[in-house]
Amino acid sequence: MTKTLQDIETQPSVPKHSLTRVISRTMTLMVVMAALAISVSILTLLQSHSDARAINVSGSLRMQNYRMAYSIETKAPEAEIQAKIVAFEHSLHEPALAKLLDRNTPPPLKRKYQAILDEWQVLKAHLTDPAKRPLYLAEVKSFVDRIDKLVFLLQSHLEDKVAMLVLFEAICLLVLLATAVFAIRFVSNQVVQPLKLLLHAAYQVKRGDFSVKVKTGKADELGLLSDAFNDMAADLAKLYEDLNQKVAEKTEKLHLANNTLSVLFQCSEAVHVSHVDDAQITELMNKIIDNTRINAMQATINPQLAHALRDRSSVGDMTVGGPRVCFALYINDISLGHLELISAEELDENELRLMSTFSRLISKVLHVELLLQQEQQLLLMEERSIIARELHDSLAQSLSYLKIQLTLLRRATQDVEGPSSAIMADLNTGLNSAYRQLRELLSTFRLSVKDDNLKTAINTVLKQLQPQTEAQLQLDYRVSEYPLPPHQYIHVLQIVREAVINAIKHADAKQIFVRCVYDGEGKIDIQVEDDGKGIGGEVPNKLHHYGVAIMKERAESLDGGLEIANKPDGGTLVSLCFPAVGNSVT
Structure with missing residues (x-):
């Protein structure tokens, strides 16, 4: 019976005699031995450099002793003798020699160096006293002999290091060679030969002979691979028997694909x-x-x-x-x-x-819906721009002409006393009010909303109004994920603008806040509040003010409502609440 894929997956991932384990251990041993040999060589080389320096310096101590003795015998100047004493002491404490006092130094070598240091302290006392210098001359020969013994010990220590290094390198080389020979023979017998059998069997399967069997007789990865190859060859024969069933399944899928094409055609017609x-x-x-x-x-x-x-x-x-x-x-x-x-x-x-x-x-x-929306917005903006231009070219020019005529009339009748002066003052006030309202109307028609960004548009309005007041205008906008149609944008912007202008003119406020929030139930709430003096007893009159009436009409066109009230802590609150998706059309 052939093994199923599930049976193979449940077998141990690592065989009893693993090729990869043996090869990895062999390579690891070779790498470790090579790295160890190189590391020891580098360490020995570094230490030998210091030892060579120590030998050179200790050898120079002998010559320096003779030079000091010669200077004393020839009665050289005192300064020259003192300079040679300083030079000798500097060489004696050279770092390469000072390392001999480390605990890693062999005891005989350390004791010999320490004895020389102690003896030098006695000889140094003789040298510094001219009367005792003959004592130094008497001891210089024995002192130089002891320095010779130190140099000999240093040379012996260095030679021992080199001998140990040669022995260690030879052992590493032998281990590496033995490991390499083992690796070559192992790969040849356990890897190359089974792979040749597998390659031959694969060629047989390629020719259509599924009866081929690979027998390696090994419980390693290639043995498992051979078993899997044998199972595969047996399964291939069975797969050929299932071709008719696969053809039937493909036919069914083609039928399903035909149905899907039909559905897509119906959907395409519907849209x-x-x-x-x-x-x-x-x-x-x-x-x-x-x-x-x-x-x-x-x-x-x-x-x-x-x-x-x-x-x-x-x-x-x-x-x-x-x-x-x-x-x-x-x-x-x-x-x-x-x-x-x-x-x-x-x-x-x-x-x-x-x-x-x-x-x-x-x-x-x-x-397509997005393009239609953008087209509608462009048409609406174009229509409002045309209306604004027509108003500017007709009514604005007419009002300007009336202002000029009224100014000329006031100059012509400035010496005339009576009711005419009061009438002309009323005319001037009314004309200025009409002109101001016309400018605000033109500003409303010229408002544009770019990239469906109401926040940017409200910020633009507040920046335009900021120079008109000392109050701080602030915006708290939290409805960026709920866009509005173009006609709603215009109504919202004009209501905000009118409410802020009223707060600037009448509230005497220090701060004016505009808040836009989404209540989570499909409605948008926009509030304009200030910290001014409030509307007090003028509420009834304010509610019937012309500007407020227009704001209420705009709110109704948004299918919403507008409320104006005093805040409990002082100031006025103008609240606009309307559905996020309106049905009104401008």
Whole structure:
């Protein structure tokens, strides 16, 4: 009976007689011996350098003693004698010699050096006293002999080191040679020969002879490989018998692929016949689920499309267990969301290819929706720009002309006393008010929102108004993930602008805050508050003020509400609350 793959996997990972273990140990031994020999050689070389320096310095001590004795006998100047004493003492304490006092130094050598140091202290006392220098001359010969014995001990110590190094290197070389011979014979017998048998058997299998058997008779890796090769040859014969069944399975998969093409064709027709909405996307996902093994599917749309489509559409129960696959929805490097699905079992290649194509189809649909949204925004901005230009060219020029005429009239009647002066003052006030309101209206029409970024637009409005007041204008914006349609942007910006202008003119505040938050239930709350004097008893009049009335109309167009009230701790609070996705059209 042939072994199954499961039977082979349950066998020990390392055989009883492992080739890799023997080879690795052999190579490790060779590397260790080589590294040890090199390390010992380098260490000995470094130490020998210091020993050679010690021999040279100790040899020079003899000549320096004779020179001092000669200087004393020839009655050389005192300065010359003192200089030679200093030079001798410096050589005697040379670092190469001072190392002889380390504990690693052989005891005879250490004792000899220490004796010379002690004797030098006695001779140094004789040298420093001119009256005792004859005593030094009497002892110089014996002192030089002791230095000779130190040099001899140093040479012997160095020669012993070299001899030990040669012996150690010879042992390492013999071990390396023996290991190399063993490795060559082992690889030849245990690796090369079995590999030749396996190569011959592989050639037989290539020719179609599946009855071939490899018999190595070894319980090592190549023995296991031979057994696996024999099992493989037996399994190949069985695989040929299963070809008919595989053909049937392929036929079934082709039939499934035909069904998937049909589903994709139906989906393509559905998305091209009309404008796509949430219901159609849900219907397309239902068709995919009906024709595949997918149990549930969910499409998550990125925020820039959230006002046109629901940010999340799902079919089936996404909480059940099972393999999950996620496909990114993008086109032209623009991220539009992602498509997540759950299946009872792993999807095959055809089903994955179907879902990949379906995700690209949904991406194209969403991209078209995004282009339509951008086109709508551009048209709206263009329309408002045209209206602003027409107002500027007609009404603004007319008001400017009236201001000029009123100024000329006041100059012509400045000497006239009576009711006409008060009437002209009222006319001037009314005309200035109308001109100011016209400028604000033009600013409103010229507001533009770029890249669906309401935060940037509100910041721009606050920067424009900051020079008009000493109060600090601040923005707290927390709705960046919930974009608004273009018409909502304009209404929100104008309400914020009007509320901030009212606070600047009437509140006498030090700080004005604009807060934009998302309440988590599909509504956006925008608050404009100040720390000023509040509206007090003027609330009824303020509620019917023309500017406030316009703000309320804009709030109603957003399907929301506007409230104006005093804060408990002082100041005024203007609150605008409206759905994140509105149905009104400007």
